[in-house]
Amino acid sequence: MGLDLITLDEYKLLEGIKGTTDDDKFEALITHVSQLIKNYCGNDFVDSYGSPGITEYFDIQWATYTVQLRKFPVVNILGVYERSSQSEAYTELFSGSPDYSWWFDTVSDSIFRTYESGAYRNWACGVGSVQVDYTAGYDEIPDDLKLAVTDTVTYYHVGEHRRRQSIGSSVRENNFTSSIRNDTSFPDHIKRILDLYRIL
Numbered sequence: 001m002g003l004d005l006i007t008l009d010e011y012k013l014l015e016g017i018k019g020t021t022d023d024d025k026f027e028a029l030i031t032h033v034s035q036l037i038k039n040y041c042g043n044d045f046v047d048s049y050g051s052p053g054i055t056e057y058f059d060i061q062w063a064t065y066t067v068q069l070r071k072f073p074v075v076n077i078l079g080v081y082e083r084s085s086q087s088e089a090y091t092e093l094f095s096g097s098p099d100y101s102w103w104f105d106t107v108s109d110s111i112f113r114t115y116e117s118g119a120y121r122n123w124a125c126g127v128g129s130v131q132v133d134y135t136a137g138y139d140e141i142p143d144d145l146k147l148a149v150t151d152t153v154t155y156y157h158v159g160e161h162r163r164r165q166s167i168g169s170s171v172r173e174n175n176f177t178s179s180i181r182n183d184t185s186f187p188d189h190i191k192r193i194l195d196l197y198r199i200l
Contacts, residue, residue, distance in 0.1 A: 002047035005034040005141050005149045014150045022157070029153045037149060040186075042199035043071060045145070049137035053078055058123075058130040065120040068110045070199060071136035077104050078133040080111055084124045090131055148193040155187065 008027055012018070017026075038044050048054050048071060058067045080102045081090035093100040096116065103112040111132055113123045123130050141149075185191060 002035070002038065002044050004030050005037060005045060006030060006146050006153075010146060011150055011153055014147070015154060025157065026153065029156055030149070033149060033152045033156065037152065037194060041194055041197045043197060044137065045141060045197075046137050048135060049075065049139055050135065053133055053135040056132050056134070057128040058132070059127050060123045060125045060129045062125070063122045065113045065122050066105075066110045067123065067130050067132065068108060069132060069134060069136070071134075072109050072199070073136060073138070074104070074106070074109050075135040075137065077111070078135065079131075081131040081133075082113075082124050083126070083129055083131075085126060086128070144193050145197060148190050151190050152186065155190070 008023060008030060011026055011030060038047075053076075054071055056069060056071075060067075080093045080095075082093055082100075083090045091100065093102050093113075095102055095104075098116045101114045101116050101121075103114050103118070104110075105112060111130075113121045115121050186194060
């Protein structure tokens, strides 16, 4: 389990909760919902923010000058390495060096292999031929993502995820949580936010 995406105090503030009756339940739900959202989005958001960072390997099977990093937002590139075969050690590339240059594109979170002049140069082909060490994530979770976490905690707290809900002497049927036919994932208003942060 990694770090929670919101705190108990943030949740209670956003939901206008003043008592402490359900604090233990809220704490557990926040932890579980945080992991659920990290799994759904394919991003840990805060766990990789500091050191030691992330090491990602790329298998280059055809001529290409770009590799796209999986985690975002990228905070810092710690090292870019390349090798021509599996029997060779990685050679570190330095931005702006004559033969071993690269450029980081902040728009696409991609590393471009370049010549010193800035012209594109293809990566070496092979299994694990490119290694990138970097840090990524948020120092502070964006407000819209906090809102989605809060709404999801409440969604599970009040039992909206269940197909049948008992409210007093009445029973309510929840056939689907989403307006998309046969989609029982997050409710639409939560899914719209999470999909902005989802790594496909």
